[in-house]
Amino acid sequence: xxxxxxxxxxxxxxxxxxxxxxxxxxxxxxxxxxxxxxxxxxxxxxxxxxxxxxxxxxxxxxxxxxxxxxxxxxxxxxxxxxxxxxxxxxxxxxxxxxxxxxxxxxxxxxxxxxxxxxxxxxxxxxxxxxxxxxxxxxxxxxxxxxxxxxxxxxxxxxxxxxxxxxxxxxxxxxxxxxxxxxxxxxxxxxxxxxxxxxxxxxxxxxxxxxxxxxxxxxxxxxxxxxxxxxxxxxxxxxxxxxxxxxxxxxxxxxxxxxxxxxxxxxxxxxxxxxxxxxxxxxxxxxxxxxxxxxxxxxxxxxxxxxxxxxxxxxxxxxxxxxxxxxxxxxxxxxxxxxxxxxxxxxxxxxxxxxxxxxxxxxxxxxxxx
Numbered sequence: 001x002x003x004x005x006x007x008x009x010x011x012x013x014x015x016x017x018x019x020x021x022x023x024x025x026x027x028x029x030x031x032x033x034x035x036x037x038x039x040x041x042x043x044x045x046x047x048x049x050x051x052x053x054x055x056x057x058x059x060x061x062x063x064x065x066x067x068x069x070x071x072x073x074x075x076x077x078x079x080x081x082x083x084x085x086x087x088x089x090x091x092x093x094x095x096x097x098x099x100x101x102x103x104x105x106x107x108x109x110x111x112x113x114x115x116x117x118x119x120x121x122x123x124x125x126x127x128x129x130x131x132x133x134x135x136x137x138x139x140x141x142x143x144x145x146x147x148x149x150x151x152x153x154x155x156x157x158x159x160x161x162x163x164x165x166x167x168x169x170x171x172x173x174x175x176x177x178x179x180x181x182x183x184x185x186x187x188x189x190x191x192x193x194x195x196x197x198x199x200x201x202x203x204x205x206x207x208x209x210x211x212x213x214x215x216x217x218x219x220x221x222x223x224x225x226x227x228x229x230x231x232x233x234x235x236x237x238x239x240x241x242x243x244x245x246x247x248x249x250x251x252x253x254x255x256x257x258x259x260x261x262x263x264x265x266x267x268x269x270x271x272x273x274x275x276x277x278x279x280x281x282x283x284x285x286x287x288x289x290x291x292x293x294x295x296x297x298x299x300x301x302x303x304x305x306x307x308x309x310x311x312x313x314x315x316x317x318x319x320x321x322x323x324x325x326x327x328x329x330x331x332x333x334x335x336x337x338x339x340x341x342x343x344x345x346x347x348x349x350x351x352x353x354x355x356x357x358x359x360x361x362x363x364x365x366x367x368x369x
Contacts, residue, residue, distance in 0.1 A: 011200060035227050038283070056278075062099060076089040106220050120141060122217065132208065182200075194272075216240070308339075
């Protein structure tokens with residue numbers, strides 16, 4: 001099996017401008033309209049939309065790799081780092097802080113050069129203990145030959161399927177030097193550049209782990225450069241997570257193909273276009289939250305109530321019970337019940353139809369809509 005990086009002309013990647021012209025023009029037009037529309041929002045709505053989009057980006061880029069992070073920790077870490085006053089902030093684990101630090105550096109400091117040192121910093125932030133799970137890895141440097149060939153595999157032990165094998169470690173200095181020089185000097189359309197950079201980086205696979213997350217951060221940096229703003233109103237990673245199987249299939253077929261990467265770029269552009277659909281959901285959520293908090297501005301809600309209401313407005317998974325309230329707010333069961341009953345009396349929460357030991361609560365329909 002030969003891979004794209006083994007072709008003699010690698011990394012002279014090619015694509016058909018003719019095939020890409022129409023979908024690229026359409027997505028660039030939509031991108032401009034979206035940014036203009038979002039920047040016309042009031043400050044509070046725009047801030048909420050940015051927080052929502054960045055939270056989704058961090059959560060979903062991790063989920064693509066099978067890692068599920070705590071939403072409240074991610075949201076709190078982002079809000080704290082951006083100086084947003086949202087109330088109900090919680091402490092975040094260091095693995096959450098690490099990926100938030102990387103994603104914010106990529107998107108908020110998008111104009112800064114992408115260098116090996118910066119990538120090493122991102123990698124160290126992702127793996128603060130120097131381990132991936134129980135395995136010690138090389139952190140803040142390119143991978144070495146010590147672990148053998150870098151392969152992407154699936155399946156049970158003894159029946160593994162090798163999807164891809166990356167360039168040998170002794171090629172990495174030259175490979176990454178070439179990539180980083182291209183990223184800072186090449187001048188294709190900025191959206192195409194995001195797609196090319198994503199593919200190129202993950203093909204070189206320069207680290208022991210975290211390559212996918214770093215590749216998506218690089219693409220986000222390129223997209224932020226394309227838009228000329230650090231404010232994020234959509235999540236490419238959230239859309240990739242939705243299309244995870246197609247994403248991996250497209251990567252594999254491209255990495256086992258020729259240097260013409262037009263099919264990959266067509267998929268990337270279409271995925272970006274679908275990610276813009278998610279901006280509508282983000283905007284609707286931000287507006288719903290803004291309307292709610294304006295409606296209760298004069299009501300004396302305590303910090304525990306504000307925290308749980310925010311969780312519900314963000315799309316709380318499962319049923320809200322007295323026990324879950326107590327755990328989320330670190331309160332006693334009696335305090336949790338008093339908080340809940342107070343919100344029921346105000347018409348903010350309603351008791352779900354099932355009663356007894358399974359009593360649960362939801363936002364009032366007019367609030368949840």
